[in-house]
Amino acid sequence: MVATYLFRIAQEAIANVIKHSGATKITVHLDYSFQHILLTIEDDGIGFNPKLTSSGFGLQFMKKRAEETNGSLNLKSGNCGTGLQVNIRVSE
Numbered sequence: 001m002v003a004t005y006l007f008r009i010a011q012e013a014i015a016n017v018i019k020h021s022g023a024t025k026i027t028v029h030l031d032y033s034f035q036h037i038l039l040t041i042e043d044d045g046i047g048f049n050p051k052l053t054s055s056g057f058g059l060q061f062m063k064k065r066a067e068e069t070n071g072s073l074n075l076k077s078g079n080c081g082t083g084l085q086v087n088i089r090v091s092e
Contacts, residue, residue, distance in 0.1 A: 002088060005065040006030075006039055009073075012058050013041045013084050021045025021082065037071075039086040047077040062086075 010028060017023050023045030031038040050059075059075070062084070066073040071088035 002037070002069045002090070005069050006037070006086065006088075009062045009065050009086055010039065010041060012062050016058050017041075017043045017045060017082070020048070023081065033090075035090055037086075037088040037090060040083065042081060042083045044081045047079050047082055050075045050077055 014026060014028070017026050021043050023043035025044045027040075027042045029038075029040045031040075063073045066086045066088070069088050070091065071086055074085045074087070076083045
């Protein structure tokens with residue numbers, strides 16, 4: 001389930017970058033161990049104000065999927081792009 005949810009979050013994030021950001025570069029990075037998973041997606045697009053668009057379906061979908069894996073989603077955006085991180089603690 002965690003792998004599927006991470007894939008869906010990445011898929012939605014990349015689709016949003018392609019549709020909205022005008023980015024020329026997207027970086028996807030996955031760090032993992034037995035206790036922790038960190039998915040990071042960054043782009044060099046125009047950015048946006050997450051507070052104004054936090055009610056968007058895509059962002060809600062990604063946040064819900066992260067929470068369903070006992071994780072959290074953090075989003076930072078500015079004039080030089082957007083960064084998304086999903087932190088998941090893997091239970092034993």
